[in-house]
Amino acid sequence: MPQLAGQVVIVTGASSGIGEATARRLARGGARVVVSARRPDRLDALARELDPAGANILAVAGDITDDADRRRLAEATLAKFGRIDGLVNNAGYGTRGPVETTPVDAIRRNFETNVFSLVALTQLVLPTMRAQRSGTIVNIGSVAGRIARPLSSIYDSTKHALEALTDGLRGELKPFGVRVTLIRPGYIVTEFVQAADAASERHLENAGPYQPFMTGFRLGYQKLRRVAGAPDDIAVLVEHALVSNDPAPRYAAPFHAKAFLFLKWVLPARLLAHLTRLRT
Numbered sequence: 001m002p003q004l005a006g007q008v009v010i011v012t013g014a015s016s017g018i019g020e021a022t023a024r025r026l027a028r029g030g031a032r033v034v035v036s037a038r039r040p041d042r043l044d045a046l047a048r049e050l051d052p053a054g055a056n057i058l059a060v061a062g063d064i065t066d067d068a069d070r071r072r073l074a075e076a077t078l079a080k081f082g083r084i085d086g087l088v089n090n091a092g093y094g095t096r097g098p099v100e101t102t103p104v105d106a107i108r109r110n111f112e113t114n115v116f117s118l119v120a121l122t123q124l125v126l127p128t129m130r131a132q133r134s135g136t137i138v139n140i141g142s143v144a145g146r147i148a149r150p151l152s153s154i155y156d157s158t159k160h161a162l163e164a165l166t167d168g169l170r171g172e173l174k175p176f177g178v179r180v181t182l183i184r185p186g187y188i189v190t191e192f193v194q195a196a197d198a199a200s201e202r203h204l205e206n207a208g209p210y211q212p213f214m215t216g217f218r219l220g221y222q223k224l225r226r227v228a229g230a231p232d233d234i235a236v237l238v239e240h241a242l243v244s245n246d247p248a249p250r251y252a253a254p255f256h257a258k259a260f261l262f263l264k265w266v267l268p269a270r271l272l273a274h275l276t277r278l279r280t
């Protein structure tokens with residue numbers, strides 16, 4: 001069983017929410033953690049808190065959608081620690097709104113962050129992992145990668161794409177000793193909803209006839225808060241995947257996530273469509 005202590009793990013999107021909780025958990029377990037996101041102040045504060053001497057933590061601020069920033073992240077990790085044992089592809093955000101009125105640029109941006117940049121960073125760490133003949137890629141997907149909802153179909157389709165990518169990559173990397181897994185969080189209380197609001201604010205003003213349904217969409221999120229999980233519910237699964245000899249292809253948490261995935265599996269598509277229909 002691989003030990004967590006000493007593993008060098010890159011965590012993207014570590015300035016808040018699931019990524020931050022993951023960095024904390026891994027650092028406390030003795031991993032050497034490289035944290036990345038756009039907000040340097042948050043990253044530096046986290047790094048100072050977790051390891052004031054800075055021997056076992058490295059903060060590399062950058063935008064995951066920027067090629068030079070991604071290269072800097074991979075290179076700085078190798079320069080400081082000399083190896084890469086884990087990559088937690090967590091940075092991401094949601095675009096919400098109707099397909100009809102969401103500008104294609106906004107759709108591209110969401111795919112750029114959640115899918116293309118994730119692939120590009122993965123490409124940068126794979127030569128190292130293959131040479132080591134070991135490593136673990138942990139992709140943070142979503143229940144939305146299995147169940148698409150009206151007014152969320154852009155974000156949900158980025159997470160659907162991640163499902164296919166993860167499954168294909170798992171088979172490609174198995175001969176090289178690199179493990180690949182996907183975690184499907186349900187609703188976790190983080191800054192995700194605020195970030196989605198900020199990313200969608202402008203084009204939601206033009207949602208026209210769909211506008212009344214947006215209120216129902218927001219109410220849906222508020223209702224889910226009662227069963228929402230905490231970021232550490234996901235961090236625990238990341239840790240589990242990193243120390244497992246043979247990680248499961250997919251994990252889900254908290255309980256409501258597993259329940260929704262079960263319903264997706266057993267319910268006829270027509271009934272699921274009825275349950276997720278637009279409401280005002």
Ligand SMILES: NC(=O)c1ccc[n+]([C@@H]2O[C@H](COP(=O)([O-])OP(=O)(O)OC[C@H]3O[C@@H](n4cnc5c(N)ncnc54)[C@H](OP(=O)(O)O)[C@@H]3O)[C@@H](O)[C@H]2O)c1
Nearest residue numbers: 013015016017018037038039064092142187188190191192
């Ligand atoms: N919360 C949920 O209910 C939920 C459910 C299912 C899946 N997820 C997934 O979990 C992951 C983490 O989300 P979260 O809930 O923890 O939300 P969050 O608190 O908003 O965290 C998102 C993180 O991603 C980073 N990020 C976003 N865009 C970036 C960019 N262009 N470059 C670099 N970093 C970027 C943010 O940092 P900066 O702003 O500092 O760059 C932040 O650290 C996402 O992939 C999300 O889709 C969340």
